[in-house]
Amino acid sequence: MTIVQLEATLLENVPLADLTSLGIGGPARYVVDIDNTVRLTNALTWATKMDLPILVLGDGTNVVVADTGFDGLVVRMNNQSVECDTDETKARVIADAGVSWDTLVECCVNEGWTGIECLSGIPGRVGAAPVQNIGAYGQQLKTTLDAVHAIERATGKSRRIAATDCGLGYRTSVFKQSGRDGWVITKVELRLERESTSVVSHHDLLRILGDRQADVAATRQAVLEVRHNKSMLLDADDRNSKSVGSFFVNPVVSALRANDIARIFADDKMPQQPAGHGHVKLSAAWLIEHCGFTRGESHGRVGLSDHHTLAIVNRDNATAKDVIAFAQRIRSRVAEATDIVLEPEPVFVGFDAPVFYE
Ligand SMILES: Cc1cc2nc3c(=O)[nH]c(=O)nc-3n(C[C@H](O)[C@H](O)[C@H](O)COP(=O)(O)OP(=O)(O)OC[C@H]3O[C@@H](n4cnc5c(N)ncnc54)[C@H](O)[C@@H]3O)c2cc1C
Structure with a gap:
């Protein structure tokens, strides 16, 4: 080197x-x-x-x-500064792109501020958080993001972009869509509540906390426990965390189409969440399992996490080619059974041609 x-x-x-x-x-x-x-x-x-x-x-x-x-x-x-100021009800946090996301969450929780505690344990840096509008356990960045500071690559100009102009949606944003030619995020502004009680909605958290209202620190601990049990924390000693987390996003389909799909599997308990405008969000993991893939199964040097079917794991010196071939196999089988084409969540780098075929 x-x-x-x-x-x-x-x-x-x-x-x-x-x-x-x-x-x-x-x-x-x-x-x-x-x-x-x-x-x-x-x-x-x-x-x-x-x-x-x-x-x-x-x-x-x-x-x-x-x-x-x-x-x-x-x-x-790799910039590392964090500034905070508070009024009676809100805390304004401006964090540099290079700060560890989970360290920022931990600091805010320790201050007793709410709004990002359910995003505890998501790996990565602050600068990437708006790129796919990170989300987990009932929270998404969009709710607390005030603005993004970024440098436009084409002009070299620095801009403060209000959250409403960031095109934040389910695992997407203008930054993800514009790809490599767009923006370099330099810092992120959040607006949190100075309110040490969280409102909890996710069933995995309710199971641990037992109540919809929970202390913000207890909520963070519950999230970390759930994530640990699913290998969704980065851990060098955990063979299941050698992944990108969820490989596919949950598909959003019309409620009518969801009924047809539930009929294919003869299961009227197929998980679905309202997604607005007559649409529902299905569980990609459920579809993958119901198309015959099992937790922990291997496919050469790659496999599925032992804890859920949404994480493709590098088991043994796998290549990008191995990962894509396995992901393609999953996509094809789900598409054959349901006509749903699963969309990948991660960003693909260095490929000349489209990575997947329909
Ligand atoms: C075990 C595990 C669990 C995960 N769980 C979740 C989860 O619960 N919810 C969730 O939403 N995600 C989850 N993820 C995905 C991932 O952690 C997040 O997307 C995270 O925000 C990526 O951060 P990063 O710093 O690693 O970004 P990278 O992977 O380095 O980059 C991701 C994308 O962001 C762009 N990018 C990065 N930094 C900047 C910047 N400063 N300016 C402009 N573009 C930038 C990159 O070019 C790339 O396109 C998980 C991943 C793993 C491995």
């Missing part, structure tokens, strides 16, 4: 497998850690001059990187 001194320290020929939770991916031509916006602007200008594509990476917990790697500059936002 050669080290070149430029505006910041550039590492050359870095295996991206080491920078991702899936542990998969060929080399990046260059990687640079950035801790302030001046350095970021310099790095973006340098990449333009060198005619290199840019990939912004956090902790690499929601990316599948091609075995051939990424022939460009990987920028890792």
